[in-house]
Amino acid sequence: MSSIYTFRPIVKDQYTAARSYFLCVIGLLFVESMLRLPAFLLSLRKSDLGSAKHLQRHWTATVWLHKLSTLPSLVPFLTHHIIPSIFRCLVFTGLNFLWGWNRIRYSTDYQLYGWLTIANAGLALLFPTRTNLFSTVARIPSPILLMYHRWAGVAATAHASLHFGLTAQSYIRTKQFDVVLENIRIRVGIMAWAALALMFLTSIRLLRRRTFELFYYTHFIFLVFIGGALYHAAHGPEFLLPGLVLWAIDRIVRFWYNFRGITVKSVTQYSGNVTKIQFEGAKTVSPGQIAWVQIPSVSLANWHPFTIASAPGDEVGTIAVRALGGYTKKVQQSSIIPVSEPKCSTDRSPHSSSTTTAIPTRLRLDGPYGVGRIEWMQYPVIVLVAGGIGITPGISIASHVVKYAMARMAVETPPGPQWHIHLLWTVSDTSHARWFEDELINLAEPCARPNAPVSLDVTIHVTSHIVGAAAAMGRREGLEEENGVGDDASRRYNGPGEVRGGRPNVLKWFQRVKEARAGLDAAVNICGPRSLMDDARRAAAAVSCRGGLFYVEDEEFEF
Template sequence: MHKITTLPSAIPFITHNNVPILIRVSVFTFLNFLWGWNKFAYTTNYQLYGWLTIANGGLSLLMGARTNLFAHVARIPSAVLLRYHRWIGLATFVHATLHCSLIIQHYVQTNQFYTAAQAPRIPVGIAAWISLCIIAITSIPKIFRRRWFEAFYYPHFFFLVFVAGALYHANKGPEFLLPGFGLWVIDRGIRFYNNFRSSQVKSIIHYSGGVTKFNITGVAPSQPGQIAWVQIPSVSFFNWHPFTIASAPGQNETTVAIRALGSFTKKVQTVGEDDAKVAQSTAVEGGTYEAVSTEMNFSKLQIDGPYGVGHLQWGAHPVIVLVAGGIGITPGISIATHIANQAKSGLVPMPGSWHIHLLWTVKNFDHISWFEAELKNLAEIASDEAVPVTLDITIHVTSGVEEDSESVKFDGIGDIYQGRPDLIKWFENVRDARMGMDASVNLCGPAQLIRSGRIAASKASCEDILFHVEEETFEF
């Protein structure tokens, strides 16, 4: 059963999902069909879709808040929670459309539309439906959500029109909508309060391959692998984008690595360059030259977060497996650093040691520099025999390596191989080395890497070792 639930979907157009997720969405869809099935014999049947609209709408609101008590208690990761939010939101829109269109059709056919429209609750209900139409249209992934994020995000505030209209239009609206709306109000209050935190950009480092790393003091994650929403006024005042935090809990700082993959992130690559030029010019005029000071005032940056909770409790299993592609190494760095720091502090909750196995795939050799310092720090901690943690690092470079040897040592922190990894073989090697120990697995990277990682974890699992998989992906 564990092997089956770990596998990704075999259906081509939903391969980014796995079996448990497909089961949940199937049950959800079946219940909506079951409760919505009727023969449309009477006008009261049309009202059924109104009830299903506010029921699904209230549930969707529960999933939308960033500071989400429901998610923390149930340990539902942000990406999974937002996936549920989209499904339930779609069901809300479908039921609202059925309810609105059937009611209007009946009024038109019986010549009652003008009379019915005199009652305030009818135009208010239509306005609520129109607001859902705006949200649904601007949520189309390939047109808005993934290409033009702001055109997707800001129209979502039309949900306030939907909630207000539904509360006025429906008799039992408060019972369904106010619990989720109340959580959203609390979430907005917490986020507003956090805007007054004293945070400062400590350093900005640019790397080849289009990666800029920000180190921010005054904000720290509470657990590994959390996300934060970042706004850089010098780039855009209205753009807030989510990024995985690469630092670990207990460091009183947050590290965010941003790669140039879109218009916003490409502009980020020039942030801090003018500050560095001013600092260097000042140093030369004074007769000395030093690296850019960490005390200088960098460009202002706003951070909303950290948010999110992992499905797995990192450290609960003795084996930690981290598989990453490109900039997807950020949650892996956070998790590995957290485990290493816990081991160094003597906080191992089990007899024996933690064993970290990290597999990182990058396109070019120089991309390793993105987190070279963090990897060296992890290797240094693991090299201490008194610290109950071991570390195995494998890096695959898909291009840009000229050495003919099968494996290249990279400054003592791991082995480098040219070409794409054989994930099944790598997972089997981990299994053979750690028999009798269950493993927590984090996958983050391109969709194909995550899919291959799930297949490999499923095949490598056996009675003596189970690979419990959690994948990192932004579902916005």
């Protein structure tokens, strides 16, 4: 009797247990919202942004807690998670174990896992929509919602497999399996489980990244799962219909977006298999937002996400496509981009490593979407670390800060709030620095004006070459000669900042930023390869102290 008592569920009624679990996860989202919503509301009071210039002093306990939350995980197989995400995962997993605790003695006990399957499926439906209420109203960043979506999907698959496996084993043991299969409700339940298992298999990281289209379109069989679950379970609508309604609203909004007139202004190809497209007809509302793009000449079915590299409110938006996967390679090779000689008006140098088309191509754009973790204008120091094409969110953030700072300068009498932007960009070849040369020049010009409330410091590392002594002193000509490209003007970077050879010492670079901006808090954006992101996180944690903390937001582009 004692063993049976030990394994008794904490709530006897299984339906109530599933409802309690559902509400606990919603409570986790409420906590997530309270971590960010106050900062967003404060940012709406623009007069408070002036507090960003004051020196900071933090408690020692706050500093150490911040360091722990900034460091990447030390667990080898979880290197893509930071400690707060591991904590979230442990809490979410613990809730599944807590409410799924069961004696597993009678066949009726197995129904608990069926209820938890439906509860997790209902949660998974709430999180992934692009026009998500949890993002727009509660200000929970989209990457965090997608984490909860994946975890709920895994939990739903695990509970469904337990429910199906234990029930089938019981019927096989009692020789009733053939009889039970004659019940259409059971057959529909098995069909729903099979649909869920197929979605889970195609969501495995390796398959998702290599065959994104398979992952994306297979996910639409969630409708098969929902239909089967609603027929199989008596109280399924309570868990599933809220997410299904939000999904339907999201589809209506996205369908409406299809009728917007997106006008392509220019399409430019660069060395390094990068195609940059500038367009009109859709504006971002916050920096670093994502848009899903379809190019009919490439594919009528495929939509792929790209970061918009322009400031909120800009009339002309920019996306950069690098040929890394099947779809992006088709964009690069497509005949929609005829090669022609660039016009002088579109190039700042007499020679160029890019080619510009004079014929606009058709483009459909869904979005922009996304809520960031950081309110950038509340921090006096903005640190941007990028690898390769991961520069796109950094360009968007820098453009937003410069645009806002100069707008304040026009209506305020200096001295007002001051912002300092530090950009570290690593590229594999000298010519790749030209991808956003024009944008960096446009950013540097207002920062160089007298009494400008914003400064820009750019450091570019060319990782495929070793720099000589002249380049180490910041002379770009010396770098080009050392790399053997000094005679190729089309490969030269003519924008602002310092160009160096070799991989950067990220920690030393952060230390220099800290020394230059002593006593100020900093907001950090990282986008690039996992090794660069982990190095930047370690560096941000190392330089954080009582005199200033480095708050990190990262974006992984290895999609």
